[in-house]
Amino acid sequence: MANRKILAFFPLMAALSQAPVANELTGYAGLEARAFTADPADSIQSDAGISASLSLEYYRDLDDGNQRFVASTFGRWDSEDGERSHGDLGELYWWKAYDSFELYAGVRKVFWGVTETLHLVDVINQDDALENIDGEDKLGQPMVNLLMERDWGTLEVYGLLGFRERQFAGREGRLRASLPVDEGGAIYQSDREEKHIDWALRYSHVLGDWDLGLSHFSGTNRDPLLLSSNDGLLTPYYAQVDQTGVDIQTTRGDWLWKFEAISFKPRGEDRQTAAVGGFEYSLYGIRETVADLGLLMEYQFDDRRGPWSTANQNDIAVGVRYALNNTQDTEFLLAVSTDLDNGSRFTNLEVTHRLDDRWLLEAEARFFGNADEGDPTYSLRNDDYLQLELRRYF
Amino acid sequence: MQPNRSKKQFLTRVLAGTLALATFSVAANELDLAAEKGLEIAKEADRRDLGFGDISNNLTMTLRNKYGEASMRSMRTKTLEQEDDGDKSLVIFDNPRDVKGTAFLSFTHKVGSDDQWLYLPALKRVKRISSSNKSGPFMGSEFAYEDIASQEVEKYTYKYLRNETFDGRDHFVLELDPVDPKSGYSIQHIWIDMEEYRAWRTDFYDRKGDLMKTLTVSDYNQYDDKYWRANKMEMVNHQTGKSTVLQYSDWVFGNGFTDRDFTKNSLSRAK
Numbered sequence: 001m002a003n004r005k006i007l008a009f010f011p012l013m014a015a016l017s018q019a020p021v022a023n024e025l026t027g028y029a030g031l032e033a034r035a036f037t038a039d040p041a042d043s044i045q046s047d048a049g050i051s052a053s054l055s056l057e058y059y060r061d062l063d064d065g066n067q068r069f070v071a072s073t074f075g076r077w078d079s080e081d082g083e084r085s086h087g088d089l090g091e092l093y094w095w096k097a098y099d100s101f102e103l104y105a106g107v108r109k110v111f112w113g114v115t116e117t118l119h120l121v122d123v124i125n126q127d128d129a130l131e132n133i134d135g136e137d138k139l140g141q142p143m144v145n146l147l148m149e150r151d152w153g154t155l156e157v158y159g160l161l162g163f164r165e166r167q168f169a170g171r172e173g174r175l176r177a178s179l180p181v182d183e184g185g186a187i188y189q190s191d192r193e194e195k196h197i198d199w200a201l202r203y204s205h206v207l208g209d210w211d212l213g214l215s216h217f218s219g220t221n222r223d224p225l226l227l228s229s230n231d232g233l234l235t236p237y238y239a240q241v242d243q244t245g246v247d248i249q250t251t252r253g254d255w256l257w258k259f260e261a262i263s264f265k266p267r268g269e270d271r272q273t274a275a276v277g278g279f280e281y282s283l284y285g286i287r288e289t290v291a292d293l294g295l296l297m298e299y300q301f302d303d304r305r306g307p308w309s310t311a312n313q314n315d316i317a318v319g320v321r322y323a324l325n326n327t328q329d330t331e332f333l334l335a336v337s338t339d340l341d342n343g344s345r346f347t348n349l350e351v352t353h354r355l356d357d358r359w360l361l362e363a364e365a366r367f368f369g370n371a372d373e374g375d376p377t378y379s380l381r382n383d384d385y386l387q388l389e390l391r392r393y394f
Numbered sequence: 395m396q397p398n399r400s401k402k403q404f405l406t407r408v409l410a411g412t413l414a415l416a417t418f419s420v421a422a423n424e425l426d427l428a429a430e431k432g433l434e435i436a437k438e439a440d441r442r443d444l445g446f447g448d449i450s451n452n453l454t455m456t457l458r459n460k461y462g463e464a465s466m467r468s469m470r471t472k473t474l475e476q477e478d479d480g481d482k483s484l485v486i487f488d489n490p491r492d493v494k495g496t497a498f499l500s501f502t503h504k505v506g507s508d509d510q511w512l513y514l515p516a517l518k519r520v521k522r523i524s525s526s527n528k529s530g531p532f533m534g535s536e537f538a539y540e541d542i543a544s545q546e547v548e549k550y551t552y553k554y555l556r557n558e559t560f561d562g563r564d565h566f567v568l569e570l571d572p573v574d575p576k577s578g579y580s581i582q583h584i585w586i587d588m589e590e591y592r593a594w595r596t597d598f599y600d601r602k603g604d605l606m607k608t609l610t611v612s613d614y615n616q617y618d619d620k621y622w623r624a625n626k627m628e629m630v631n632h633q634t635g636k637s638t639v640l641q642y643s644d645w646v647f648g649n650g651f652t653d654r655d656f657t658k659n660s661l662s663r664a665k
Contacts, residue, residue, distance in 0.1 A: 024665070026494055059665060068663075095663075102659075111519040136517055149659055206509075206658065211522050253507060253526045284527045285578070292530060327457055327465050327534040329490075357466060360492040393491030 022065075027056040028360075032389040036174055038382045045174050049080035057091070068095045070106075076131070081173030084130045090140040102147040107140035110158075112202060112215055114249040114258045117298045117317040117337060118276040121245030121260050123217045124200060126164040133175055133366075133380075134348075139164045153205030160198035163220045166236065177226060178379040182233040188220065189239045189267060196220050196240070213247040221266070225307045240267040256280040264304065274302035274310070278317075286322075294321035296335070311376040314340045328354040342372035360391045425553075432552030432568045439591040440547045446621045448651040449473045452644045457535050460635030465490075467533045473544075474651045480504050481544040482656040486664050487533075497664035499656060500525070502544040513661045520658050529578025536607060536629040536638040538578055541598075549573055555583070564588045579606070592622050600633075607631050617647050 035048040057072035075087035093106025110124040124141055131137035144159045165186055169176035190196040198219020205212050224236035245262040259277035266272075278298030286293050296319035300312035319335035333350040347367040354360050364387040371381040455467040468489040474482045480502025487496045495515035502508050508525040528540040550570040558565050570582040580603050585595040592614055600606040613625035627640040654660065 026491075028491075061665070068665075109518045111517055114522075138518075147659065149654065149657060154657075154659055204658075209509075211658075249522055251509075251522050251524060254524055256522070256524060280524075282524055282527065284530050284576075290531050292527065325531050325534055327459070329493075329534060354490055354492060357490045391492070393494065 022061040023059070025056065025058045026394065027054065028391045028393040029054050030389050030391040032387060034385055034387040036382070037384045037386070040174060041178065041379070041382045042171075044171055045176075046080035046172055049078060051076055051078040051080075051084065053077075063096075066097045069093075070095070074128075074131075078173075081170045083168065083170030084173055086130050086167060088128065088139050090138070092140070100148065102149075104143065104145040104147070107142050108145070109138050109140060110145075112213060112245070112247065113260055114211065114213075114247045115260050115276045115278070115298055116258070116280070116296060116319070117278075117335065118260075118300050118312055120262045120274055120276055121213065121215055121247050123215075123222060123243060123245070124158065124160070126166055126222050128167070130167050130169060139167075153203055156200075156202040156204075158200040158202075160200065160219060163194040163196065163198070163238070165194065165238075166222070166224055168236075174383045174385070175380060177234055179228070179232060179234050181226060182229065182231075182235050185229065185233070186224070186236045186238060187227075189237070190220065194220075194238075209251050211249045211251075213245075215245045215247075217241075217243045217245075241265060242267075254282050254284075258298070264308075266308065272304045272308065274300075274304060274312070276300045276312070290325045292321075292323045292325060294323070295319070296321065300337070309376070311339070311344075312337075316340060330354075339372070339375055342375055343370050344372045344375040344377055345369040346377060358393050360393065362389045362391070363387065364389075428553045428555070429551070431554035433547075435554065435566050435568060435586060435591070436547050436550070436552050436570075439586060439593075442591050443621060444475075446475055446618075446647060448475065448647070448649050449623075450644075450646045450649050450651075451623075451642050454641045454643075455533065455535055455537075456639045456641070457533075458637045458639075465534075467535070472649070472651060472655065474653070474656055480508070480546050482653070483544065484656055484661065484664060495665070497661050499658070499661040500543070501656075502546065504546045504548040508543065511658055511661055513664060518662070520662050526576055528574060528576045536631045536636055537640070540572070540574075540577055540579075541609070541629070550582075557588075558585065561594075563594070565594065590622055592624075604633070606633055615645070617645060621647065 030053040032051045032053065034051070040047070053074065053076040055072070055074045057070070059068060059070045061068050070091050070093055072091040073087065073089050076085060078084035089107055090109055091107055093104055093108050096103050111122055112124070113119050113121045119135060125138035126141070127135045128137035128139050141160060141164060142162045144161065146157045148155045165183065168181035168183060171180045188194065188196070196219060198217065200215065200217040202213065202215040219240065221239045221241040224238050226234040227237050229235045242265045243262050245260065247260045248258070250257045257279050259275070261273065261275035264272045264274065276298055278296070281295045283293045298317045300315040300317065302310045302313045304310055315337050317335060317337035319333065322332040324330040330353045331351070335348045336345060338345045347369060349365040351363040352360065365385070367384045368377050368380045371378045450470070450472045452470050453468065457465045457467065466489055469485050469487045472484045476482060483500050483502070485498040487493045497513040499511045500508055510523050510525045512521050512523050513519070514521060529538050531537070532539050532542050550572055553569040553571070555567045555569055558567050565585040565587050568584050568586065570584060572579055578601065580599050580601050582599065583597040584593055586593050594611050596609040597605060598607040598609070608630050610628045611624045611626070614622050615625065616622050623642070623645055625642045628637065630637045
């Protein structure tokens, strides 16, 4: 019965994806295998596992392209960690263009910023920390958003309705803090708790070689503090914060110069600062081939201390991207970030290779080298892993 | 025709000229005339295409390796003509499926480097990228970025070489020397028909001066009784044996695009 339903679904999807582009269903199904190279810090944690994921996106344009409806969803099943088996409605929104502004209403994902190794100004969405620890996967955020584009720049106003709590790996899962997190026991600074309405404002502009952004966020901090509780668990604490951010990129020939900084003010506490900046430089036609080599360096600074401290206080990240520019778009990315205070080192290797029009292979390896006891990556010291993912797009 | 020949010829003439001033000035005059005529032909071809306004079309690319194995790319493009500068264009990728939804925005400039942004749908991120990779392959094909970029008169210096007749048409043959030092080519030879000023064939010579690729253009149609556009472009790489065929379809002129349709914001909404 279930099978028959699935079979009935496929012609429908095929019909939708062949329809004119004003109405389309797309997505992928993925199969992932992950193996950890060392014994876990906590013996209950798993050594290896497989998981499957499904990503779907649908949109429909209406009103001669002046209105759009978008829905997208993501789900994962994991063999080892029940908490990592999760799903999210990433987008469910309606967009309308008026004469002088645009309106978005619903659940969306929004990215702000320019740097590669750290995303300081990007504050709208909660991280999907179960998907990846790199902070690039996000959960959908309910919002009402107005956007105005003028000759003097683009202005966006966000009313953020309802808060998404971060989800954490379960007791059996790897890549977690030394103690499991008690998600149900989250504490909020605001009396309105997760119902607090946050707001944000962003101005951005392009001036020749310069891409500029200025933003402000006021509301519930997306990054919780993890407090030890009596029952041997960690309790997430969501503070109220004001954060002003600036992001700047200047593009000069083969050089991209990038900078982001935030001024971070938790309610009732002192103002703190963090910044990241650096360059990307590209070399084309390596050794008489069509391959490119991209070199990346970014310095990370963060003066947040005590409970607010991050892993990026005085760190340098260097990276190399090697793209073969072949039909399969084979690409290698190697990045190493080093804490200049305590020597903790994080290494990330990613390889992507297209098999054909619909199949993609991705490999990822991460190593937490030399993790210092005082560094937030200390709890991940035994969690070096290799991962292989196969995706089928439709 | 060896591409270096013209330069060698010039040098020889300079040397000869130091011996006999008269010879030199005659030769220099010949070169000036060839350059002047070449530029005039390029300008005329450009002038005949002025005022197209905007265009949208669909494009499929068939990439073949030397064993004949094929892979496909497909995309949709929108172009907006600018009065005093190069065109603005938006490309939305449909295949391969892993890059589906990726979109590319480009402001071509007559002088100086172009402005380019990429939209990455998985991250919802618009990223400004470097436009200096002229010679790299577009989507792994035999077309370099500079081959598919908007062709502006200012991007080359010109020299008229000769007339040639084939397929029942009379052509001017021009030599183009790219102004940008990052170009992957030393020179190009281009065949433009005398009646309608359409390009039918281009030979690309690599930086060493060896013949690298030949572009053959066919299936021209005229739109609005004025603007000629080809449906088929085939690029053959003589050095690697690989080839790429571009097949255009669904040409629409006069979509009513404005500059607002070519911004970072519209790029992030491109479908």
